[in-house]
Amino acid sequence: MSKPILFSGIQPTGNLHIGNYLGAVKNWVTLQNSGEYDCFFSVVDYHSLTGNMTAEERREQITRTVIELLAAGIDPEKSTLFVQSHVPEHTELAWIFNSLTPMAELERMTQYKDKSTQQAKNINAGLFTYPVLQVADVLLYHGTHVPVGEDQVQHIELVRDVARWFNNRYGNYFPETDVLLTHIPRVKSLLEPTKKMSKSKGQGHVIELADEPESIANKLKKAVTASEGEEGSPGVENLLLLLKEFGSAGDYTAFSAAEKEGTVRYGDLKQVLAESIATYFADFRKKRAALLQDNTTVTAIMESGAKKAGDVAKETMDRVRKMVGVR
Ligand code: AMP
Ligand code: TRP
Secondary structure, three states, X not given: OOOOEEEEEEOOOOOOEHHHHHHHHHHXXXXXXXXXXXXXEEEOHHHHOOOOOOHHHHHHHHHHHHHHHHHHOOOOOOOEEEEHHHOOHHHHHHHHHHOOOOHHHHHOOHHHHHHHHHXXXXXXXXXXXXXXXXXXXHHHOOOOEEEOOHHHHHXXXXXXXXXXXXXXXXXXXXXXXXXXXXXOOOOEOOOOOOOEOOXXXXXXXXXXXXXXXXXXXXXXXXXXXXXXXXXXXXXHHHHHHHHHHHOOHHHHHHHHXXXXXXXXXXXXXXXXXXXXHHHHOHHHHHHHHHHHOOHHHHXXXXXXXXXXXXXXXXXXXXXXXXXXXXX
């Protein structure tokens, strides 16, 4: 019996942060290790062309993202880990899906609207059709399970829509896809705790998995706790959530009880949390540092991932070209 196919992707736009980790990557590792899925994980470099990075930054970041996924526990013996542009069928299938997708569906996408505000001087057509490339990523492998953070749910709904439009027009071929969320699908920013933690907001907003202990402590010192005129505090809630994930059960129980009683000292909470996060990712930092020195291993992993993914992608595209009538 073949296993259900799981696909997910991440842009090479910066180091992994704890939002990526708790919303997606930690779950990728758990799902991979469950042995229940045939897993594909992709560093989606073509998606990152829609942003403002330079070519040099991108080149470096692609490899670094692969390294960080390996250090976080993605195992190339168990999963297919590859770089999107190494498999050219992604963009070919995206073109076919572009021609099936109504403009109005893409105009509704909240990530497109957000990014258009963030990079108002660079609202390129790629930014608009970005979700269609994402649909191609998943369906090229017939992915039925997509573990992502909450901000991606709308895009995965489009995967279902496009599969349906394709199947109705050309014959039944693509499966129905479901999103897999974690219990923390949206980690909040340290400095603006009503918004999601995101690399695009700036360094002070995120804790990176690779951050050194002092850096984690410094960022947490500046984290917002009390917000004027608001009921409760989303900042404190976020910190407690992080303590629950990264700290000991005892610390979590003690600090959440103190918070309820109004006796909590935020300085202490931040210090304990900083130590817990630093310890949690000590092994990650070590593995990452070793892989950064080991170009040969990383290159070999990328090549073998591209080959495995490419074999599946070729089969799908051979079939799709026939179905749409260009062969
Ligand atoms: P990105 O870095 O935008 O390519 O995102 C990679 C993965 O991390 C996606 O599945 C996102 O949904 C997830 N993610 C990004 N930021 C957060 C966050 N603040 N909370 C939870 N998940 C997130
Ligand atoms: N758009 C996703 C993000 O910004 C990354 C992504 C690209 C992706 N293709 C995908 C996620 C396919 C899941 C499946 O996080």
